[in-house]
Amino acid sequence: MDSEHCIDISYLTMKVTAKGKAVFANRHFDAHSFIIEFRGKIYTMEEYKKRLNPNNNHYLQISENLFLGPTRTPDNYINHSCNPNAGIKIIGNSVLLFAIRNIHKGDEITFDYSTTMAEDYWEMNCRCGSKNCRGKIRDFKYLPPALQEKYIRLGVVPEFVLRHSRQYLQIAI
Numbered sequence: 667m668d669s670e671h672c673i674d675i676s677y678l679t680m681k682v683t684a685k686g687k688a689v690f691a692n693r694h695f696d697a698h699s700f701i702i703e704f705r706g707k708i709y710t711m712e713e714y715k716k717r718l719n720p721n722n723n724h725y726l727q728i729s730e731n732l733f734l735g736p737t738r739t740p741d742n743y744i745n746h747s748c749n750p751n752a753g754i755k756i757i758g759n760s761v762l763l764f765a766i767r768n769i770h771k772g773d774e775i776t777f778d779y780s781t782t783m784a785e786d787y788w789e790m791n792c793r794c795g796s797k798n799c800r801g802k803i804r805d806f807k808y809l810p811p812a813l814q815e816k817y818i819r820l821g822v823v824p825e826f827v828l829r830h831s832r833q834y835l836q837i838a839i
């Protein structure tokens with residue numbers, strides 16, 4: 667393991683798996699409980715597009731035009747899953763990850779990257795291995811309506827994503 671990147675905070679552990687770096691729960695998290703805050707330098711959409719490595723994207727969209735850049739803390743290494751156990755809420759200026767179901771000690775922590783994507787730019791093939799894997803990570807507006815509704819009900823779709831997606835959604839929000 668690359669010790670430089672092996673930053674543990676007491677209740678999260680970063681490990682290198684066959685899929686690459688991943689973050690695991692070191693204790694139980696109840697559904698709806700707070701996990702970690704996302705941090706990082708803020709970049710504009712234009713800066714993001716210049717810096718992005720399409721195969722290794724560690725930028726997180728936080729508004730129509732702003733992205734959080736890479737960090738070396740566990741928030742940077744939380745992988746996408748099409749069947750995630752966590753989701754992002756933006757409260758004020760804070761970007762926070764919450765459990766969306768019970769997470770057991772030893773589980774990998776994941777969120778669905780599409781829930782924070784309203785960029786019309788980056789897409790990636792998904793190999794998350796979930797039974798319901800969509801095969802592609804792309805903007806929220808392209809998710810199946812039932813899944814959009816599920817994430818909206820869970821409160822893990824930031825307002826800017828809803829605004830951007832509204833005209834494409836088939837569900838009432």
Ligand SMILES: [Zn+2]
Binds near residue numbers: 747793794796
């Ligand atoms: Zn997937």
